[in-house]
Amino acid sequence: MSAASVIPAVSAPEFVKRRSFIELDARARAQSLMDPGSWRELVGPFDRIESPWLPEQGIAPQSDDGCVVLKGAIAAKPAVVIALEGGFQAGSMGEVSGAKMTAALDLAKKDSENGKKTAAVILLETGGVRLQEANLGLAAIAELIASLLALRQHAPIITVIAGTVGCFGGMSLAAGLSSYIVMTPEARLGLNGAEVIEQESGIEEFDSSDRALIWAIYGGEQRVGMGVADELVMDDAPKVAAAVQRFVKVGLPSQHRSEQVDLYRRRIAALDTSKQIDPLSLSRLWSPNRGAQ
Amino acid sequence: MSGQVGLRGKAWFQAFTGQNSPMKGDPGSILVADAKLGDDYARFLCVVPDPHGRFPCVRSGEVGLEEAYTLAARLREAIERDEKGKKRPIIAIVDVKSQAYGRREGTAAIFLAAAAAADAYASARMKGHPVISLVVGQAISGGFLTHGYQANRILAFDDPGVVIHAMHKEAAARITLRSVQELDRLGHEILPMSYDIQDYAKLGLLHKLLHVENPDTPSPTTVAHVQQELIAAIADARSGSTDLRNRIESEGAREWRKAGRAARARMEEQWALA
Numbered sequence: 001m002s003a004a005s006v007i008p009a010v011s012a013p014e015f016v017k018r019r020s021f022i023e024l025d026a027r028a029r030a031q032s033l034m035d036p037g038s039w040r041e042l043v044g045p046f047d048r049i050e051s052p053w054l055p056e057q058g059i060a061p062q063s064d065d066g067c068v069v070l071k072g073a074i075a076a077k078p079a080v081v082i083a084l085e086g087g088f089q090a091g092s093m094g095e096v097s098g099a100k101m102t103a104a105l106d107l108a109k110k111d112s113e114n115g116k117k118t119a120a121v122i123l124l125e126t127g128g129v130r131l132q133e134a135n136l137g138l139a140a141i142a143e144l145i146a147s148l149l150a151l152r153q154h155a156p157i158i159t160v161i162a163g164t165v166g167c168f169g170g171m172s173l174a175a176g177l178s179s180y181i182v183m184t185p186e187a188r189l190g191l192n193g194a195e196v197i198e199q200e201s202g203i204e205e206f207d208s209s210d211r212a213l214i215w216a217i218y219g220g221e222q223r224v225g226m227g228v229a230d231e232l233v234m235d236d237a238p239k240v241a242a243a244v245q246r247f248v249k250v251g252l253p254s255q256h257r258s259e260q261v262d263l264y265r266r267r268i269a270a271l272d273t274s275k276q277i278d279p280l281s282l283s284r285l286w287s288p289n290r291g292a293q
Numbered sequence: 294m295s296g297q298v299g300l301r302g303k304a305w306f307q308a309f310t311g312q313n314s315p316m317k318g319d320p321g322s323i324l325v326a327d328a329k330l331g332d333d334y335a336r337f338l339c340v341v342p343d344p345h346g347r348f349p350c351v352r353s354g355e356v357g358l359e360e361a362y363t364l365a366a367r368l369r370e371a372i373e374r375d376e377k378g379k380k381r382p383i384i385a386i387v388d389v390k391s392q393a394y395g396r397r398e399g400t401a402a403i404f405l406a407a408a409a410a411a412d413a414y415a416s417a418r419m420k421g422h423p424v425i426s427l428v429v430g431q432a433i434s435g436g437f438l439t440h441g442y443q444a445n446r447i448l449a450f451d452d453p454g455v456v457i458h459a460m461h462k463e464a465a466a467r468i469t470l471r472s473v474q475e476l477d478r479l480g481h482e483i484l485p486m487s488y489d490i491q492d493y494a495k496l497g498l499l500h501k502l503l504h505v506e507n508p509d510t511p512s513p514t515t516v517a518h519v520q521q522e523l524i525a526a527i528a529d530a531r532s533g534s535t536d537l538r539n540r541i542e543s544e545g546a547r548e549w550r551k552a553g554r555a556a557r558a559r560m561e562e563q564w565a566l567a
Contacts, residue, residue, distance in 0.1 A: 040567040042567060043556055049552060049556045056482070069560070071567045099560075103557040135498075136550065137459055145411050145415065145438070150536060173408045173439075174408075190402075191399070191403045192403075192435075201395060206396045217399050223402070258412040265365075265366055273349075277397050282400060
């Protein structure tokens with residue numbers, strides 16, 4: 001048996017040569033998506049606007065509050081990229097990170113209204129609300145949702161979930177109302193993570209030690225397969241950037257997924273709820289590539 | 294505290310609308326009706342417990358898949374009907390425990406359902422419908438994001454049974470490995486962590502805190518009083534902007550969201566230069 005039949009000759013070197021996107025921090029991820037030389041970071045670490053709530057609880061704050069905002073261009077079109085740092089407090093939304101995101105989106109909307117259509121790319125590695133800032137975190141997410149929807153009337157919102165934190169909690173709504181979602185197979189997307197479901201509804205409802213089940217339900221392949229996310233890309237920085245560029249060029253979809261209420265209402269009504277739903281069957285049923293709905 | 298989450302919501306829905314059953318084709322957990330409110334016909338929406346619901350994790354007043362999509366559908370229906378006419382007020386009566394914590398919901402992408410409901414509420418607001426949230430009981434986490442938090446104006450009862458929070462107390466205690474007593478103590482020291490509605494009111498997110506007698510069993514006088522407050526909030530919303538800037542420009546925000554406001558101001562300065 002030749003070596004080539006064991007290890008595919010083409011994909012192996014490609015896999016080895018790829019530049020991992022997941023291994024980049026939030027800042028480097030954001031930079032890798034913008035046209036080189038086009039961007040500038042706004043309210044960065046040297047502005048030192050930090051969470052006032054974390055030190056009160058004995059937790060070290062971070063000088064950018066785990067949120068990186070770059071203004072520049074993608075595919076030569078005006079864009080803002082906002083990246084949450086999964087390595088800081090699990091990318092959770094606090095008062096400051098929320099205000100940075102919301103303010104940047106509001107400014108992108110203002111520019112768009114004045115004729116400079118500005119797309120937003122949001123990189124969501126986040127567990128949702130930062131529990132140490134509880135009500136201000138939840139309020140920040142509500143305000144973020146409002147600002148995303150206001151901008152979305154003018155320019156596309158592109159969510160990228162690469163991993164390894166994934167996108168959970170209230171921030172999954174931000175993903176849900178995006179124009180497009182790009183995921184890697186390592187990424188997960190859902191409102192409640194498996195641990196939360198197990199804790200609230202019991203291990204018989206969800207055994208959170210079952211990694212295969214977690215990825216079967218929340219993983220990028222499944223979310224794209226069932227049509228609730230748009231593109232699956234390998235963990236390769238140029239490929240992620242290419243996917244984002246394509247969506248920036250495409251612009252707004254004719255209808256956003258979160259507006260397709262009747263379609264999804266019918267789909268939910270058709271589910272057999274007497275037992276757990278098999279992810280693969282659901283994916284076949286809902287697949288956008290299946291033709292007729 | 295009211296005995297069961299959602300029952301207080303149901304009592305108020307009934308008091309405002311004279312209805313207590315779902316619209317045709319809707320699940321038993323969602324009550325929607327148009328009813329007279331001042332000079333308007335307002336659309337009232339409420340999530341209530343349905344012990345016979347199809348989804349096992351949505352039988353105690355949680356917001357699940359059917360709930361979120363039904364809210365979205367009924368909101369979009371109102372938007373469409375008023376496309377060319379006067380925009381009817383939308384009143385979300387909020388008494389929701391949380392989002393549904395089930396595997397079925399995870400599999401069938403409840404995140405999208407929740408986004409669809411938030412989208413519909415925000416769309417109504419942006420189209421000029423006055424959207425008012427009346428928090429009569431609990432407003433927790435994803436439940437509130439889905440049903441009520443996109444309102445122009447939020448009113449809440451000043452009552453110990455009213456809780457607005459990112460996570461219900463028992464779950465927060467389990468996750469942060471603290472006792473409920475410790476969480477209460479921490480809440481008194483760190484304002485945004487408090488479970489007390491009067492503390493929440495300080496953050497500047499509420500339009501008004503309402504004092505009501507016996508909120509579990511609304512009397513005609515109390516109902517009339519709350520209706521007047523709703524009418525006033527509607528008028529205020531109609532005269533204001535259709536975004537949520539009132540929440541960050543409030544007196545409470547100036548006092549308690551200084552860091553967030555500073556971040557916003559700096560972003561505005563630097564955006565203009567970049």
